[in-house]
Amino acid sequence: MADYILGIESSCDETAAAVVRDGRKLCSNIIRSSAPIHEKYGGVVPEIASRSHLEAIVPVVAEALSEAGISFSDLSAVGVCTGPGLLGSLLVGVSAAKMLAFASEKPLISVHHLAAHIAANYLVAPELEPPFLALVVSGAHSHIVAVDSYTNFRILARTRDDAPGEAYDKISREMGLAYPGGPKLDKLAREGNTEALELPQSSFQDSLDFSFSGIKTASLNALNKAKQMSRRRQCTREQILSNKDLAASFQSAVVSVLISHLELALDQGSWEKLAIAGGVSANSHLREEAEALAERRGLNLYLPPLNLCTDNAAMTAAQAYYQFRDKDFAPLNQNATANWELGQSFPKTRKRL
Ligand code: KG4
Ligand code: ZN
Numbered sequence: 001m002a003d004y005i006l007g008i009e010s011s012c013d014e015t016a017a018a019v020v021r022d023g024r025k026l027c028s029n030i031i032r033s034s035a036p037i038h039e040k041y042g043g044v045v046p047e048i049a050s051r052s053h054l055e056a057i058v059p060v061v062a063e064a065l066s067e068a069g070i071s072f073s074d075l076s077a078v079g080v081c082t083g084p085g086l087l088g089s090l091l092v093g094v095s096a097a098k099m100l101a102f103a104s105e106k107p108l109i110s111v112h113h114l115a116a117h118i119a120a121n122y123l124v125a126p127e128l129e130p131p132f133l134a135l136v137v138s139g140a141h142s143h144i145v146a147v148d149s150y151t152n153f154r155i156l157a158r159t160r161d162d163a164p165g166e167a168y169d170k171i172s173r174e175m176g177l178a179y180p181g182g183p184k185l186d187k188l189a190r191e192g193n194t195e196a197l198e199l200p201q202s203s204f205q206d207s208l209d210f211s212f213s214g215i216k217t218a219s220l221n222a223l224n225k226a227k228q229m230s231r232r233r234q235c236t237r238e239q240i241l242s243n244k245d246l247a248a249s250f251q252s253a254v255v256s257v258l259i260s261h262l263e264l265a266l267d268q269g270s271w272e273k274l275a276i277a278g279g280v281s282a283n284s285h286l287r288e289e290a291e292a293l294a295e296r297r298g299l300n301l302y303l304p305p306l307n308l309c310t311d312n313a314a315m316t317a318a319q320a321y322y323q324f325r326d327k328d329f330a331p332l333n334q335n336a337t338a339n340w341e342l343g344q345s346f347p348k349t350r351k352r353l
Helices: 035-041 046-068 087-104 113-123 164-174 182-189 213-233 243-267 284-297 314-325
Strands: 004-009 014-021 025-033 075-083 108-112 132-137 142-149 152-158 273-277 300-302
Touching: 004 046, 004 087, 004 113, 004 314, 014 046, 014 314, 025 046, 035 046, 046 087, 075 087, 075 113, 075 314, 087 108, 108 113, 108 314, 113 132, 113 142, 113 152, 113 273, 113 314, 132 243, 142 243, 152 243, 164 182, 164 213, 164 243, 182 243, 182 284, 213 243, 243 284, 273 284, 284 300
Parallel strands: 004 075, 075 108, 132 273, 273 300
Antiparallel strands: 004 014, 014 025, 132 142, 142 152
């Protein structure tokens, strides 16, 4: 008999619910984003995000079930993202999931947000099975992960400062682009000169860890210098440093760091498969460079389609299915957490809800 899992995701500004069959087949995938409201603030306002989740969660879940053509009684489990993310936002999804699991007497499954991002690949690649190497790049994280099994993860590299998505959003905000700037900067970069700015690409000795703060700071400094110069010369900032050139130089430096660290990680293992995941995996240059890397190294490359790169609940349901198979059920007093290391058990909190 098929197992239908309802997934719920509310870790940032997307309220999402989805139904997935046997961890692989997408039956519905509903996403409501509050990003347009955050636009005018230049970034996600946590309080507004939580309130938007409260308004959206019930209709979004109802729509996910109705589009899948099933009811609560057909579900095998309810999977929910319990962290990491914005605590107030996470709590809305977690509370809804607990209520649904309790009322329908189905197991509750606590899913790590980054494990879910990786699992987005299962929805489009039926042949993909662990072990494989994954690069997870999002608004808040940048990890190279050894996916040893569906439920066992080892972090081989992490960012020591900014996440790439965070840097994309910050630079684009300073360029005058609306939140989220990542996709807009990506588009501009296609037409710019990657060598307009020389940006520092730092790395650490004896470590695969990333650092993006140097690239971010140097880009912001170049932008501010161009603004000052334009005032002195009475011309526009774009005449001195165009958004296209800044975007192209920034994007080229970020992707070059990501790919070179992936190369090093590949040198240290005997990987045959590489998966890319997270919001920044929608980036066109990263996708091209990952394809070139896979070609050079004879790897099978897995990239989610664009709608499954950024936050969604289909990925949550896909990952929850593999935890369901392991009977990795969460208690009905399950909490949410802002911080949770991938590959570790859910952090112990003094007080449970
Ligand atoms: O995974 P995600 O939806 O949320 C987090 O878990 O953080 O990632 C969102 C991030 C944002 O920073 C957004 O600007 C970035 O992914 N992003 C992109 C692109 N599409 C989304 N960054 C670069 N290029 C893109 N095409
Ligand atoms: Zn995410």
